[in-house]
Amino acid sequence: MRVLLLGGAGFIGVHLARRLRAAGHAVTVVDDFSRGRRDTALDGLAADVRSADLTDPASYAGLERGWDQIHMLAAVVGVRNVESDPARVIRVNTLALMHLLEWLGPGDRLFFASTSEAYAGGVSAGLVPVPTPEDVPLVIEDVGAPRYTYAISKALGEAAVLHTARAKGFEAVVGRFHNVYGPRMGADHVIPELSLRAARGENPFTLYGADQSRAFCYVDDAVEAVLRLMATPEAAGRIVHIGNDAETNIGDLAKLVLRIAGVNPAVRHVPAPAGSVARRCPDLTLLRDLTGYEPRVALEEGVRRTYEWYRESYPGTGTP
Numbered sequence: 224m225r226v227l228l229l230g231g232a233g234f235i236g237v238h239l240a241r242r243l244r245a246a247g248h249a250v251t252v253v254d255d256f257s258r259g260r261r262d263t264a265l266d267g268l269a270a271d272v273r274s275a276d277l278t279d280p281a282s283y284a285g286l287e288r289g290w291d292q293i294h295m296l297a298a299v300v301g302v303r304n305v306e307s308d309p310a311r312v313i314r315v316n317t318l319a320l321m322h323l324l325e326w327l328g329p330g331d332r333l334f335f336a337s338t339s340e341a342y343a344g345g346v347s348a349g350l351v352p353v354p355t356p357e358d359v360p361l362v363i364e365d366v367g368a369p370r371y372t373y374a375i376s377k378a379l380g381e382a383a384v385l386h387t388a389r390a391k392g393f394e395a396v397v398g399r400f401h402n403v404y405g406p407r408m409g410a411d412h413v414i415p416e417l418s419l420r421a422a423r424g425e426n427p428f429t430l431y432g433a434d435q436s437r438a439f440c441y442v443d444d445a446v447e448a449v450l451r452l453m454a455t456p457e458a459a460g461r462i463v464h465i466g467n468d469a470e471t472n473i474g475d476l477a478k479l480v481l482r483i484a485g486v487n488p489a490v491r492h493v494p495a496p497a498g499s500v501a502r503r504c505p506d507l508t509l510l511r512d513l514t515g516y517e518p519r520v521a522l523e524e525g526v527r528r529t530y531e532w533y534r535e536s537y538p539g540t541g542t543p
Contacts, residue, residue, distance in 0.1 A: 224248045227290045229277060229323065230297025232256060234408040235336065235400070237264050238442045239294065239449060244268045253277065253286070254297070262407065277319035283326040292453055294334045295323055295384075300373065301411045302496070309369035316376035324383055329392035334453055335384045337462070339401040340374040343500040354438075354470075354506040357399070357462045370498040381462060394459040396452050401466030401505045405442030405525065406532035413473070414439065417480040418530040419537055426488035428481070432495025433474035438504040440467040441525035444518040451514035458513050464505035467518040479523060483530050 226243050228236050231252035241264065243250050250270040255277065265272050275282035277297050297319050299305070299312045320335070327333060344362035345351035351359045361378050363371050381397050388395035404414045420428065448465040452458045481487065495501075510516050520528075 224291035225289065226250050227286070227293045228252045229293065229295050229319075230254055230336075231294070232262055232265060232272070233258060233296055233300075234405075235403060235442060235445060236294075236296045237262050237407055238405065239296075239446050240265065240268055240270055242443075242446050242450065244270060253282070257299075258409065264407065277322065278315055280322045280325070283322055286326070288328075290331065292332050292334065293323075293327070294336070294449070295320060296336045298336065298373075298376070301409065302370065303411050305373045306369045309372040312372045313376055316373070317379060320380050320383060324387040324391075327387070327391060327393050331393040332453065332459075333384065333388070333393060333395040334449060335380060335395060335397045337377045337381050337397050337399045338373065339399055339464070339466070339503055339505065341378045341381065341399060343374060343503070344371065346500050346502065353502045354468055354504040355464075356506040357464055357509055368498065385460060385462075388460065394456075396458045396460075397462040398449060398452060398465045399462060399505075400440075400445060401464060402437045402439045402503060403442055403445040403466070404439050405529050406536075408442070410533075410537070413437070414476070414480070414526060414529055415533055417477055418484070418526075418533045421480050421484035421486055422530070422534045422537075424486060424488075426486075427491040428477070428488040429491045429493060430474065430477050431493055432499060433472070433477065433492050434501075435473045435495050435499065436470050436502050436504070437473065437476075438467050438470045439476075439522055439525070440465070440518060441520035441528075444520050447519075448510060448514070448516050451516055452510075455513050461509070461513070463510050463513065464507055465510065466505040466507065467522075468505055468507045469518070469522065470502070470504040471522060476522075476526075479526055480530060483523075483527050484534075
């Protein structure tokens, strides 16, 4: 296949590119590298890597056609980015996608990366069950809250993708990712952050929201789900959860990270950040029915791989 990864130099994109290249597919990565320097992992993949600003329609005008799959992964993500510059989140996430949808035509097959944040407001309001299926109502509790801009941009994206696909005659799958983690995801997410602080020997060890829970999905499993969905014709036109449905308490997660790190600091408990949903866990019934997917990487193994990568890859870390 010829596969186009838009935003393909990001966390999930690099892992997806690696998997596709290992299977012998031709991969083109387009990214603006706003996360920082180009990931050296791309250099060994024999992929075609291009730099472009996807909020500029000229970036699409310069792309050839005839792709077997197109994956739209480009977005501003991460709580710190969202809260520090919510206007940028709306602008980048919306413009990049809308220009892509203008460019797509009949016969294309698109994967759009969405997020479980789309229904977080409904969970917080007590209107949505956990584990959560795809067909729940989407609720924005405060349209002016910076934290909601990411969810709003992705909810708009879901609607735009599904309606435009029907109008223009191309196939599209919307995947809502749930707490995907692993090497290369940056330092501003819970498992990498805990890992880095443990590796640096933080003591006392500050733990936010120990009573909250999440269902963490190792990135290799998430990539497997994406590939299965894109190979399943019946997935076209559907919103499908991608994740792992084994829910874990944040306090227990911290204990696991500290055990893997081989440290035993005093733990200082503080409340979760404002606006953080208390629970998140996907109902994977639809994904299983469509593709037969089952997550394979257990939390302990995934956290161990992630911890070891961050310990080796970030300066100032190492076994305390």
